[in-house]
Amino acid sequence: MLDILAGDIPATFLQLVTPDGVRQPDDRLDPWVEDVTGAHLVALYQDMVVVRRIDAEATALQRQGELGLWPPLLGQEAAQVGSARALRPDDFVFPSYRENAVAYCRGVAPADIVRVWRGNAQSGWDPYAFGMATPNIIIGAQTLHATGWAMGALADGVDSVAVTYFGDGATSQGDVNEALVFAASFQAPVVFFCQNNQWAISEPVGVQARVSIADRAPGFGIPSLRVDGNDVLAVMAATRIALDRARTGGGPTFIEAVTYRMGPHTTADDPTRYRPAGQLEEWAAKDPILRLRLLLDGLGLLTPEVEEQTRARADATAAVLRAGCIDMPDPEPLSVLAHVYTTPHAALDGQRANYAAYLAGFEQTSSDSTGGKA
Amino acid sequence: MLDILAGDIPATFLQLVTPDGVRQPDDRLDPWVEDVTGAHLVALYQDMVVVRRIDAEATALQRQGELGLWPPLLGQEAAQVGSARALRPDDFVFPSYRENAVAYCRGVAPADIVRVWRGNAQSGWDPYAFGMATPNIIIGAQTLHATGWAMGALADGVDSVAVTYFGDGATSQGDVNEALVFAASFQAPVVFFCQNNQWAISEPVGVQARVSIADRAPGFGIPSLRVDGNDVLAVMAATRIALDRARTGGGPTFIEAVTYRMGPHTTADDPTRYRPAGQLEEWAAKDPILRLRLLLDGLGLLTPEVEEQTRARADATAAVLRAGCIDMPDPEPLSVLAHVYTTPHAALDGQRANYAAYLAGFEQTSSDSTGGKA
Amino acid sequence: MTMTTIVRPSPSVAGPAPTSVPLATPVPLTGTTTLTLAKAINAGLRQAMLDDPKVVLLGEDIGTLGGVFRVTSDLLAEFGKRRVVDTPLAESAIIGTAVGLAYRGYRPVCEIQFDGFIFPGFDQIVSQVARIHYRTQGAVRMPITIRVPFGGGIGAAEHHSESPEAYFTHTSGLRVVAVSNPQDAYSLIRQAIASDDPVLYFEPKRRYHVPGAVSPELGAPMESARVVTPGTDVTLLAYGALVATATDAAIAASDESVSIEVIDLRSLSPVDYATVEASVRKTGRLVVTHEAARTGGLGGEIVAVVTERCFEYLEAAPVRVTGFDIPYPPAKLESHHLPDLDRMLDGVDRALGRRR
Amino acid sequence: MTMTTIVRPSPSVAGPAPTSVPLATPVPLTGTTTLTLAKAINAGLRQAMLDDPKVVLLGEDIGTLGGVFRVTSDLLAEFGKRRVVDTPLAESAIIGTAVGLAYRGYRPVCEIQFDGFIFPGFDQIVSQVARIHYRTQGAVRMPITIRVPFGGGIGAAEHHSESPEAYFTHTSGLRVVAVSNPQDAYSLIRQAIASDDPVLYFEPKRRYHVPGAVSPELGAPMESARVVTPGTDVTLLAYGALVATATDAAIAASDESVSIEVIDLRSLSPVDYATVEASVRKTGRLVVTHEAARTGGLGGEIVAVVTERCFEYLEAAPVRVTGFDIPYPPAKLESHHLPDLDRMLDGVDRALGRRR
Numbered sequence A, B: 001m002l003d004i005l006a007g008d009i010p011a012t013f014l015q016l017v018t019p020d021g022v023r024q025p026d027d028r029l030d031p032w033v034e035d036v037t038g039a040h041l042v043a044l045y046q047d048m049v050v051v052r053r054i055d056a057e058a059t060a061l062q063r064q065g066e067l068g069l070w071p072p073l074l075g076q077e078a079a080q081v082g083s084a085r086a087l088r089p090d091d092f093v094f095p096s097y098r099e100n101a102v103a104y105c106r107g108v109a110p111a112d113i114v115r116v117w118r119g120n121a122q123s124g125w126d127p128y129a130f131g132m133a134t135p136n137i138i139i140g141a142q143t144l145h146a147t148g149w150a151m152g153a154l155a156d157g158v159d160s161v162a163v164t165y166f167g168d169g170a171t172s173q174g175d176v177n178e179a180l181v182f183a184a185s186f187q188a189p190v191v192f193f194c195q196n197n198q199w200a201i202s203e204p205v206g207v208q209a210r211v212s213i214a215d216r217a218p219g220f221g222i223p224s225l226r227v228d229g230n231d232v233l234a235v236m237a238a239t240r241i242a243l244d245r246a247r248t249g250g251g252p253t254f255i256e257a258v259t260y261r262m263g264p265h266t267t268a269d270d271p272t273r274y275r276p277a278g279q280l281e282e283w284a285a286k287d288p289i290l291r292l293r294l295l296l297d298g299l300g301l302l303t304p305e306v307e308e309q310t311r312a313r314a315d316a317t318a319a320v321l322r323a324g325c326i327d328m329p330d331p332e333p334l335s336v337l338a339h340v341y342t343t344p345h346a347a348l349d350g351q352r353a354n355y356a357a358y359l360a361g362f363e364q365t366s367s368d369s370t371g372g373k374a
Numbered sequence C, D: 001m002t003m004t005t006i007v008r009p010s011p012s013v014a015g016p017a018p019t020s021v022p023l024a025t026p027v028p029l030t031g032t033t034t035l036t037l038a039k040a041i042n043a044g045l046r047q048a049m050l051d052d053p054k055v056v057l058l059g060e061d062i063g064t065l066g067g068v069f070r071v072t073s074d075l076l077a078e079f080g081k082r083r084v085v086d087t088p089l090a091e092s093a094i095i096g097t098a099v100g101l102a103y104r105g106y107r108p109v110c111e112i113q114f115d116g117f118i119f120p121g122f123d124q125i126v127s128q129v130a131r132i133h134y135r136t137q138g139a140v141r142m143p144i145t146i147r148v149p150f151g152g153g154i155g156a157a158e159h160h161s162e163s164p165e166a167y168f169t170h171t172s173g174l175r176v177v178a179v180s181n182p183q184d185a186y187s188l189i190r191q192a193i194a195s196d197d198p199v200l201y202f203e204p205k206r207r208y209h210v211p212g213a214v215s216p217e218l219g220a221p222m223e224s225a226r227v228v229t230p231g232t233d234v235t236l237l238a239y240g241a242l243v244a245t246a247t248d249a250a251i252a253a254s255d256e257s258v259s260i261e262v263i264d265l266r267s268l269s270p271v272d273y274a275t276v277e278a279s280v281r282k283t284g285r286l287v288v289t290h291e292a293a294r295t296g297g298l299g300g301e302i303v304a305v306v307t308e309r310c311f312e313y314l315e316a317a318p319v320r321v322t323g324f325d326i327p328y329p330p331a332k333l334e335s336h337h338l339p340d341l342d343r344m345l346d347g348v349d350r351a352l353g354r355r356r
């Protein structure tokens, strides 16, 4: 495998399925996806369609005022599904805020994916239940958590792997580089999965880096792979290579998945202010779902039943998401003060008591029907 | 020049003078030191002897309680003198705490070099007077200052260069990596000069990096040079290459000077607790001064007059240092409150007035001869 | 993560993504004009850049995008990329390179995209920006302005609604201001940039789009507080977004014949105690309010100083109306964390001894 | 930069470099033993590691060297490099990887080499360590202990003598303690490690080599303050190294028949106000002392709370005896910055109304 690990600059660009859906043989990657049958490909396709549908539904929910914000992953489905589907349940994911497809693949319920963005909670799920930490908004911070977790896995003598997701912009943060230093130093079983979606809000990747993102890691002593992030099969192969290295004592690996953020940074963003003309169209031609459709079609796997089943799954998931979102009860007022500490804390406990009394005073007042805050 | 800039891993190790004092030709470096005559070599030799003497004298002053602490550079004379003597006065140095030979070459008076370590001030000199910032103790922080200064030089349209010094340990800090990102992004005229002296206090360089330090930079899009840091001529050549790139719009360059800290980390450190047996001896054989002596001797330049003049310079400098150190007046008590702000600040001004009154009260009391703090 | 749901409300029915906002023409500001708070900062930045070629802006997305709040709109087009610098995504480097630029004689203005993102730059602020003048015994000046949109109430995600000002008021060597209205936004950004000391300049993000009259005058010095509403019964100190709430509280209280003197601190370091003390000597009662957590917040410091200096004038213990000692909560709970009109009035009642 | 000139005084005449200190044999601590404060922490760390295999140490130079203050001496030899981890030189990563280890069920103990080097790790502490339990609604615990040698008076270089505790007491989600003597050093390091909340553990570096009796008992809960010297005239609150100075002040004052009640706060977040209030109700007068800068320091917060809760008991305005609002000064000036016995007595006089 070593010949495809970038020790030289520039890194090789790895691809198994071309944008027009043609499967290209590649001696270096093929062994890693040998077991991927037609049924697997269909499952990956369905995952991607469903997460795109989740994304669209969440965007709609935001427009309707049901979510405060939503960070779409439109265009990044292959990077997220291809990598997430390579993981084992005992691996642990440390994501940024855009890994909603990864959360879906880890088994998080649709409504729990949007819980944070509705403003109901800061975590939509229990990290231990899904082997996935909650979204980290401080750019790059989670890469250190993954590295520490992996150091722990090494000490525990297990072959579980930490996988951390981050963007091209994140590579400029000190934390990400320190994570590379620590991961290399301790040969921690961690996979650094960078989705280079070409933009950090309004800044093109060229502001962050003048060479390929994948070229960063070898200088830290970490082999890297540069993969077509819109090719779900190549992403899966690359992730499996990295996971295998980690499980077998090979230490960290860095993956750059070259992809594109086809939507806005978040629903609060307006990419027309900065996106050059034609760029979206150029990348639309490399759409990850389109290319898998073409591949499946070529293989005769895109039957009407599959199409129908896919649509049905997407519709059902969207319906579950919408209902779960809209029906989500508001958090209890006093929960604002819960879980700051694990055991009593005099200062905070006093504040809680005071606030409870204060709220009760309003209830009092309003049952006296003199108005006030209910 | 491009063929010696490390774009591949591992970087080439550059040397012009072998440890036994033999000048090796090198097509890539030779043009950069063509102008270095025998007289120049003697001058470099004398610099190195003088700074080693400053170092020894400061260590003695510390042992005698005249300095609170001293960070010796023993063994790193060639790295510091070779690079510092390549600079122009309008270049600007952003050092760590160990660059005492650089300060000497920039023209800082011996006593001013130790002023900080005596505890009299936090800067021994006016940075603008010597084109050199005061020692930075927060590891790696100064690399960002250098990068910002260089961005300013670029905007000003001048060809001055920022040079920042830091250690092997510093390369693990987020700040240093962020400095590489910014320097690359803006193609700032900055030279990153890393003295890899094999140790960060008790940690060998292998804790920080599993590949050469010089290999780090290319992944950021910054060419790097790996030079024998105990070879003053090679260091000068490498620094000139980097400066020339910066002056002519080539952007940042990273230099790893491979050297050795022959003394303790500081006078408070005890390297026998962690230094492997034999390592000091191994490096003593590569001593930077010894090798230049051998070279000069071979060239017939180490005349008794030169020897005598060198000794005299070192003695004189040591005497000036000692006298300047011992005679240094203690700072005025109320200067503790000076220069926090450039203009009046109500809170602090009140504290100053109160403290002045408080001190005056003691003077009062003691002139009443009832004791108290004078 | 841009999170401006309340600042730029999204339509309540499904619709297309918002279309590009037309670029505003530069504000001339020759006489008094009506500007939003965000536009007033923009106008102040522009004037400072026109006046002094050494003023440069650094930050994430401040160029083409004009910042996620559009505070730097149009400045890239007018001043070019050497003076309006879209930086890589790294706050420590934004501050650290500003230090280097200041060493070279520049007056950098750094934008931190949201309050919660200042911490990666904390070391450079605390150990470098704040100290280099002291460290060099006055030889090197750090005329750096660090702009920070702060505070909550906009329904944002984590790290987008914080009030970190007390970390900086405890840091010797920094000046700290917080503005509450367009005029101060304009005047104080210009004074901050003109200051030879480093200044943390806090912008009340939920007030960005509130308009107000702005004259090109610089007005009172940056260090001075301002009496917003004169009153005789209780002194109510606020800054940033809460000045508006405090003013509303004063109006509400006047209905019950309680006369509140609202003071907008403006400067958080140093605090203008001359103004504060004069008020407390008159009213004998003090309420301080801020969104930041109570323990260790600026309120405690002010209560301590006022107690030290006005002990014999105080008729009751000063009262703090603040955020709780919690991390900033999820959006649906923020109304329970943030001081609002009712909690301020409750605090006033306590200061008046009407409740415990 | 190791800077321990006073802790390990250098000989006053020129001589050879100090020779290697022989490795001490592990402290059994079965009964009461005399240990220095540094050794007491070492013994507490060792016991915690023996008791729980999930306790791991992370830091710079903590392994082979045993830390620049030798607090972790011999632990590498006993527990191996998976549990005593010499990390690369990066504080954000030390804290950040501790977060990941905590996610995996570990109880990491991070050493920050000197107070002034905590700021590169500030973001991870404030935005991650302090919040993950809240963020995950209790699902994930962060039982991380962050050890910080703090305070001045050792003649050190810049960044080696700071008192950053107020930055952390203002950070919700953290617990903060500061120890003053070997027994507390031992008991509280064990309690800090056992706590499921993150704890900042401040070590008074200039007291490292002061010996004292240490029993293996854990004693009073970490959150409780301790009355060191009972008294009736003035309450004097101190923590860390200043507890010794405060105790000396109480002795000195007793010569003039002033009875000072010295309280060692021990816990800075939360503060044990039950103990503080009981004392102030008795004495009616309060002095708080710390080395940190006055403005925004813990003293102001305490004065505010005591004023709020004991207003009617206070016979005079509380007094603060603190460092000035300056960056930590050069060694030759530190005696002018640090509260000493005279300044504490001066503060007591002011609290007694004997001076203004």
Ligand SMILES: Cc1ncc(C[n+]2csc(CCOP(=O)(O)OP(=O)(O)O)c2C)c(N)n1
Binding pocket: A098, A137, A138, A139, A166, A167, A168, A169, A170, A171, A197, A199, A200, A201, A261, A265, C001, C002, C060, C089, C091, C113, C117, C120
């Ligand atoms: C420390 C920090 N600084 C700034 C931000 C604001 N911010 C949120 S996302 C973002 C861009 C991130 O770009 P990238 O890493 O490429 O990820 P992407 O959004 O493209 O997935 C920025 C600047 C933040 N969240 N955290």
Ligand SMILES: Cc1ncc(C[n+]2csc(CCOP(=O)(O)OP(=O)(O)O)c2C)c(N)n1
Binding pocket: B098, B137, B138, B139, B166, B167, B168, B169, B170, B171, B197, B199, B200, B201, B261, B265, D001, D002, D060, D089, D091, D113, D117, D120
């Ligand atoms: C941010 C920070 N962390 C820790 C330290 C303590 N410290 C001082 S020097 C040093 C080792 C530095 O090693 P290196 O960068 O290799 O430089 P050298 O001392 O070898 O010249 C350490 C850990 C510090 N000064 N700053």
Ligand SMILES: [Mg+2]
Binding pocket: A167, A168, A169, A195, A196, A197, A198, A199, A200, A201
């Ligand atoms: Mg991106």
Ligand SMILES: [Mg+2]
Binding pocket: B167, B168, B169, B195, B196, B197, B198, B199, B200, B201
């Ligand atoms: Mg070193």
